[in-house]
Amino acid sequence: xxxRNPRNPRARSMQLSRRQxxxxxxxxxTAGLALPSFLAACGGDDEEDGAATGGDTATGATPGTTAxxxxxxxxxxxxxxxxxxxxxxxxxxxxxxxxxxxxxxxxYTEGLNDNNEYFAKIQPLLGAGNTIEPDIIAPTYWMxxxxxxxxxxxxxxxxxxxxxxxLRDDLVNPTWDPTGEFSLPWQTGMTGIAYxxxxxxxxITSIEDLFDPAFSGKIGMLTEMRDTIGLIMxxxxxxxxxxxxxxxxxxxxxxLEQAKAAGQIRQFTGNDYLDDLATGNFAACIGWSxxxxxxxxxxxxxxxxxxxxxxxxxADTMIMPKGAANRSAAAQFMNFVYDPVEQAQLTAWVQYxxxxxxxxxxxxxxxxxxxxxxxxxxxxxxxxxxxxxxxLNDETEVEMDTRFASIVGA
Amino acid sequence: xxxxxxxxxxxTNPLAQRAEWLGLTAMVVSGVVLMLxxxxxxxxxxxxxxxAIMLGAIVTLVITAITGGPEARRKxxxxxxxxxxxxxxxxxxxxxxxxxxxxSLSTLPSRFAVKAEFDWNFGNxxxxxxDNAPQFGRALLFAAIATVLTILIGYPLAYVIAFRGRKxxxxxxxxxxxxxxxxxxxxxxxxxSLLADSGPIVGxxxxxxxxxxxxxLGIMDNGKLINxxxxxxxxxxxxxLPFMILPIYVSLEKVNPALxxxxxxxxxxxxxxxxxxxxxxxxxxLFAGTLLTFxxxxxxxxxxxxxxxxxxxxxxxxxxxxxxxxxxxxxxxxMSFVLMITITxxxxxxxxxxxxxxxx
Numbered sequence: 001x002x003x004r005n006p007r008n009p010r011a012r013s014m015q016l017s018r019r020q021x022x023x024x025x026x027x028x029x030t031a032g033l034a035l036p037s038f039l040a041a042c043g044g045d046d047e048e049d050g051a052a053t054g055g056d057t058a059t060g061a062t063p064g065t066t067a068x069x070x071x072x073x074x075x076x077x078x079x080x081x082x083x084x085x086x087x088x089x090x091x092x093x094x095x096x097x098x099x100x101x102x103x104x105x106x107x108y109t110e111g112l113n114d115n116n117e118y119f120a121k122i123q124p125l126l127g128a129g130n131t132i133e134p135d136i137i138a139p140t141y142w143m144x145x146x147x148x149x150x151x152x153x154x155x156x157x158x159x160x161x162x163x164x165x166x167l168r169d170d171l172v173n174p175t176w177d178p179t180g181e182f183s184l185p186w187q188t189g190m191t192g193i194a195y196x197x198x199x200x201x202x203x204i205t206s207i208e209d210l211f212d213p214a215f216s217g218k219i220g221m222l223t224e225m226r227d228t229i230g231l232i233m234x235x236x237x238x239x240x241x242x243x244x245x246x247x248x249x250x251x252x253x254x255x256l257e258q259a260k261a262a263g264q265i266r267q268f269t270g271n272d273y274l275d276d277l278a279t280g281n282f283a284a285c286i287g288w289s290x291x292x293x294x295x296x297x298x299x300x301x302x303x304x305x306x307x308x309x310x311x312x313x314x315a316d317t318m319i320m321p322k323g324a325a326n327r328s329a330a331a332q333f334m335n336f337v338y339d340p341v342e343q344a345q346l347t348a349w350v351q352y353x354x355x356x357x358x359x360x361x362x363x364x365x366x367x368x369x370x371x372x373x374x375x376x377x378x379x380x381x382x383x384x385x386x387x388x389x390x391x392l393n394d395e396t397e398v399e400m401d402t403r404f405a406s407i408v409g410a
Numbered sequence: 411x412x413x414x415x416x417x418x419x420x421x422t423n424p425l426a427q428r429a430e431w432l433g434l435t436a437m438v439v440s441g442v443v444l445m446l447x448x449x450x451x452x453x454x455x456x457x458x459x460x461x462a463i464m465l466g467a468i469v470t471l472v473i474t475a476i477t478g479g480p481e482a483r484r485k486x487x488x489x490x491x492x493x494x495x496x497x498x499x500x501x502x503x504x505x506x507x508x509x510x511x512x513x514s515l516s517t518l519p520s521r522f523a524v525k526a527e528f529d530w531n532f533g534n535x536x537x538x539x540x541d542n543a544p545q546f547g548r549a550l551l552f553a554a555i556a557t558v559l560t561i562l563i564g565y566p567l568a569y570v571i572a573f574r575g576r577k578x579x580x581x582x583x584x585x586x587x588x589x590x591x592x593x594x595x596x597x598x599x600x601x602x603s604l605l606a607d608s609g610p611i612v613g614x615x616x617x618x619x620x621x622x623x624x625x626x627l628g629i630m631d632n633g634k635l636i637n638x639x640x641x642x643x644x645x646x647x648x649x650x651l652p653f654m655i656l657p658i659y660v661s662l663e664k665v666n667p668a669l670x671x672x673x674x675x676x677x678x679x680x681x682x683x684x685x686x687x688x689x690x691x692x693x694x695x696l697f698a699g700t701l702l703t704f705x706x707x708x709x710x711x712x713x714x715x716x717x718x719x720x721x722x723x724x725x726x727x728x729x730x731x732x733x734x735x736x737x738x739x740x741x742x743x744x745m746s747f748v749l750m751i752t753i754t755x756x757x758x759x760x761x762x763x764x765x766x767x768x769x770x
């Protein structure tokens with residue numbers, strides 16, 4: 001044995017220092033590792049962001065199309081994932097069509113996954129009077145209302161957007177933007193139940209199904225409070241459009257908290273629920289109409305339903321953060337997507353409810369069956385089953401946010 | 411007083427005679443200045459002035475070292491060698507720590523305020539405790555279990571590599587490290603697809619009829635492997651395993667196999683030889699590995715985020731949520747501090763019982 005061990009004499013003298021080294025490196029670890037894990041917490045989000053912006057829609061422009069005369073203008077639009085028609089299967093996506101038509105170098109990113117998370121990202125910049133990179137962002141109506149109230153937006157160059165006249169009548173001067181000067185809806189949609197027939201084994205019709213013990217640990221809910229709480233309220237027979245104080249929602253919060261404690265809920269997610277739904281990790285979840293319909297195109301087992309108790313209605317709306325650089329390019333983009341012909345191609349792919357009048361007729365030319373789908377073009381009977389969440393006063397919103405965050409986030 | 415001149419008259423330089431004192435002062439002054447500037451306690455013209463003082467101290471030190479002769483240089487050398495590390499820590503460790511401490515005692519003046527105001531608000535610490543007690547508990551529990559598991563998996567592995575690895579040692583160590591060339595986030599997300607309900611592992615367990623027994627053990631729940639506490643602990647174990655294996659390996663590698671032979675020559679059974687001879691010699695490695703595993707695991711949030719469910723949230727998730735979703739920096743800072751203090755106390759106790767004499 002000894003003959004195989006030539007390091008013997010030296011090893012002794014080195015041993016102490018090695019041991020000391022190990023112990024000390026461990027101690028430094030105490031100091032050094034605790035902090036970076038928090039710093040990593042700050043970095044984690046950027047990574048997600050990078051993944052999101054790497055999506056199929058941020059494709060490069062077709063060579064040669066940018067020379068059409070945009071005068072070298074550029075534009076940056078930060079939106080939710082799977083929210084615009086990509087260039088695929090022989091069809092040219094909105095981003096590429098816009099680039100080709102105007103020559104404006106449009107960069108389209110998908111940085112929104114959750115309203116609160118996005119707000120936390122832009123707040124330190126806009127709140128300190130700095131600008132953020134995107135020229136247009138599309139938060140949900142209530143978040144847009146908050147940003148407008150905080151004065152962190154520029155007026156839209158609406159004079160340069162003649163097609164804005166095509167805005168659906170019920171969206172003119174909405175509650176979140178009473179003068180209509182600051183926002184223009186991107187898409188509107190419904191919140192209902194999405195389910196994977198393979199995983200549920202049966203049709204889902206009621207909000208109560210989300211609390212069925214058979215699906216214990218296989219239910220997804222949204223980190224979007226107004227959707228999750230709104231839907232639970234509807235399930236309890238309450239009207240989310242008339243919430244005046246926390247008392248009105250207390251029962252829904254209790255129901256949510258019990259379901260969470262019982263292990264009914266697998267995860268609370270942002271827009272990233274789609275993978276879990278497709279793989280069947282979520283038997284059923286609270287979902288957004290268009291997302292689920294898109295997924296259903298490839299996977300017929302994935303279905304969307306407005307529960308018999310009713311569903312929620314919402315809008316995601318384009319605003320321009322204060323100091324946005326490319327106003328004229330932004331106006332041209334808004335004008336472009338508010339043209340019913342262009343909008344129809346977008347709607348046919350994203351399958352949300354278009355905010356643009358005349359879209360239904362144009363969609364009928366592409367896909368007559370789709371134009372009759374009440375999930376895209378809700379008739380009066382469907383509309384009657386939908387509610388929008390009440391505008392909350394500050395006090396109630398803070399109380400609800402805090403309670404919701406303690407259930408969901410922590 | 412004459413002007414200091416070159417090395418042939420070192421005794422006339424008063425600074426050179428007190429070189430030790432000068433080295434210490436210059437180091438402390440520059441450290442404090444960098445810390446104050448880093449923590450933004452001095453800004454504007456004052457910061458420029460402070461920076462000038464720091465540069466002055468360094469330049470004086472350098473001049474003294476050049477002009478002071480060998481004796482002075484010998485006295486200054488230790489401080490000169492320490493200085494880069496001290497300055498680095500002052501700027502990149504102490505300054506952020508002070509900023510964090512200050513922010514943990516601040517209050518947001520309004521709901522969407524960007525800047526918190528410093529007002530000795532100890533309420534943040536109360537909230538950090540009362541709102542997050544279960545998260546603290548789970549973080550420490552999960553991290554502790556994961557640490558024990560890394561020891562149980564890592565020690566035998568390190569032992570085999572060190573004593574039976576022969577010429578394949580480097581290869582085997584490389585194989586342990588190679589997966590960690592991939593991003594931490596990607597590896598964890600990969601686990602979430604591997605363990606998915608319709609994924610290969612659950613399918614295989616189903617085929618073997620193990621779903622029932624595993625559910626009884628509490629590892630599976632209603633046919634799912636991920637989004638369970640077991641998955642979170644498994645993820646932590648997997649992600650921190652190399653930090654346990656490598657220090658233990660280094661300790662084991664230094665153990666002379668002749669010691670085991672000697673023990674056996676004295677009629678010690680192999681098992682006893684291991685526990686009386688080999689194991690005690692590897693305690694420093696085990697100790698370092700435990701710290702390197704437990705501390706980051708207790709603050710981790712990625713594993714819970716992708717492999718956990720709403721009832722397995724750890725303190726890292728709460729901190730991440732307060733920092734990045736709620737934007738409540740004061741509360742998040744207080745929570746970070748509570749976690750740091752908890753871990754420090756835990757480590758000190760652990761050191762007391764398990765640490766080695768060199769720590770004293």
